[in-house]
Amino acid sequence: MKLYTVSGFNEVGKNMTAVDLGDDAVIFDCGLHLPAVVELQEQEEKQTEYSEKKLRGIGAVPDDLLLDKMGVRGKVRALLLGHAHLDHIGAVPYLAYRYKAPIVGTPFTIAVLKKILEDEKIHIPNKINEVKPNSSFLVRGKKRNYQVEFINITHSTLQTAMMALHTPKGVILYANDFKLDNSPVLGLPPNYDALKRIAKQGVKALVVDALYSGNDRKTSSEKIARAMVEEVLLTVENRKSAVFVSTFSSHIARLKSIVDYGKKLNRQIYFLGRSLRKYVSASIEVGMCPFKNNIYMGSYKRQVDSILKKVSKNRESSLVVCTGHQGEPGSIMDRLSRGKLPFEFKANDNIVFSSKTIPAPVNVANKENMDKRFRKTGVRIFDGVHVSGHAGREDLRDLISLLNPENIIPSHGSTQQLSPMIELAREMGFRSGKECHLMQDGQKLKL
Numbered sequence: 001m002k003l004y005t006v007s008g009f010n011e012v013g014k015n016m017t018a019v020d021l022g023d024d025a026v027i028f029d030c031g032l033h034l035p036a037v038v039e040l041q042e043q044e045e046k047q048t049e050y051s052e053k054k055l056r057g058i059g060a061v062p063d064d065l066l067l068d069k070m071g072v073r074g075k076v077r078a079l080l081l082g083h084a085h086l087d088h089i090g091a092v093p094y095l096a097y098r099y100k101a102p103i104v105g106t107p108f109t110i111a112v113l114k115k116i117l118e119d120e121k122i123h124i125p126n127k128i129n130e131v132k133p134n135s136s137f138l139v140r141g142k143k144r145n146y147q148v149e150f151i152n153i154t155h156s157t158l159q160t161a162m163m164a165l166h167t168p169k170g171v172i173l174y175a176n177d178f179k180l181d182n183s184p185v186l187g188l189p190p191n192y193d194a195l196k197r198i199a200k201q202g203v204k205a206l207v208v209d210a211l212y213s214g215n216d217r218k219t220s221s222e223k224i225a226r227a228m229v230e231e232v233l234l235t236v237e238n239r240k241s242a243v244f245v246s247t248f249s250s251h252i253a254r255l256k257s258i259v260d261y262g263k264k265l266n267r268q269i270y271f272l273g274r275s276l277r278k279y280v281s282a283s284i285e286v287g288m289c290p291f292k293n294n295i296y297m298g299s300y301k302r303q304v305d306s307i308l309k310k311v312s313k314n315r316e317s318s319l320v321v322c323t324g325h326q327g328e329p330g331s332i333m334d335r336l337s338r339g340k341l342p343f344e345f346k347a348n349d350n351i352v353f354s355s356k357t358i359p360a361p362v363n364v365a366n367k368e369n370m371d372k373r374f375r376k377t378g379v380r381i382f383d384g385v386h387v388s389g390h391a392g393r394e395d396l397r398d399l400i401s402l403l404n405p406e407n408i409i410p411s412h413g414s415t416q417q418l419s420p421m422i423e424l425a426r427e428m429g430f431r432s433g434k435e436c437h438l439m440q441d442g443q444k445l446k447l
């Protein structure tokens with residue numbers, strides 16, 4: 001058995017791992033790497049068109065030509081998707097056609113993928129299969145079949161799964177991305193029973209989200225973020241102010257908290273921006289949007305303009321949730337800060353960022369410049385009302401103790417970000433190069 005760390009091992013983004021089982025192969029994830037365009041389709045007016053060639057040229061999609069070279073492409077039997085984030089599914093529209101294989105993911109992941117395909121007007125020939133969290137999909141191989149379990153885990157979007165591929169030599173567990181949150185605000189808690197069971201069966205290899213393996217922490221539950229949202233909305237003097245909040249559009253649990261406390265303030269809640277519409281409507285489709293009757297959504301220019309005019313007249317009784325927490329050019333926040341939309345901030349209006357600026361130079365610069373423009377109007381900015389969706393070092397220690405895998409492969413970051421995971425594994429008795437493996441993009445590991 002061979003494992004190809006196709007991409008996502010030199011950078012945060014464009015995740016893809018392939019497993020070669022001899023007659024058959026499977027691919028885990030097929031993501032985008034676009035640090036400059038965190039939310040791909042935020043340009044509300046001018047929609048950028050992307051082609052496979054263009055995206056390959058700028059290194060935005062996994063370099064899966066490696067699989068052609070290694071004779072793997074032709075025997076790929078499934079494209080398995082762990083969750084709905086773009087760095088895990090965003091390259092599917094451009095690369096999936098290369099594989100005669102079905103695409104498999106949980107209902108929310110698939111609903112988001114279908115929205116992206118619709119928005120981009122891209123047709124892919126692959127069959128698309130939904131698998132409920134905590135159930136299995138049977139991958140049909142040449143001579144035998146393989147069971148893949150979609151084990152429910154917690155993260156910053158709905159229906160995230162750790163995927164357990166059962167092979168004759170043991171389980172390959174793809175755990176990319178996750179945190180261990182026993183009180184998620186929305187969705188199921190981690191399925192520890194399933195993890196214990198596969199540990200008993202024997203985990204051959206664990207590909208694991210090691211992004212924050214260098215942070216000595218247990219990542220807090222989403223209930224802590226909910227309490228932070230409560231504080232910033234209910235304990236701040238904002239009775240006479242406009243309140244605008246921006247968060248990750250795919251973070252439906254966070255959006256729920258914002259809506260819940262917005263309602264407590266007796267404010268009418270508006271959602272503005274295309275990516276919000278995309279993720280929220282996907283959550284409605286799968287029956288996981290508890291606030292669907294409490295919001296008005298606007299995404300097209302005319303809707304956005306008319307809602308903002310209404311909000312201007314009813315500042316004290318409105319709460320706007322919008323895109324642009326990274327200062328993305330063309331997002332609602334960005335355009336508000338440039339005076340390009342029909343709403344003017346006044347002194348003491350509240351702008352809440354329920355997010356963390358992604359530490360890529362372009363994001364940091366965009367956000368800083370946007371904040372500067374906002375500050376000129378005298379608004380109050382509340383930044384970092386957020387809890388991460390990624391496990392810290394002590395969560396990783398618990399996961400490894402629970403699973404006792406034969407091999408550990410850190411994933412989801414640069415060498416610098418992944419190295420502390422190797423350190424941790426060594427601390428726990430794994431030998432570097434023998435049982436824990438610091439891999440790079442485009443490499444192969446024999447198991």
Ligand SMILES: [Zn+2]
Nearest residue numbers: 083085155177
């Ligand atoms: Zn993610």
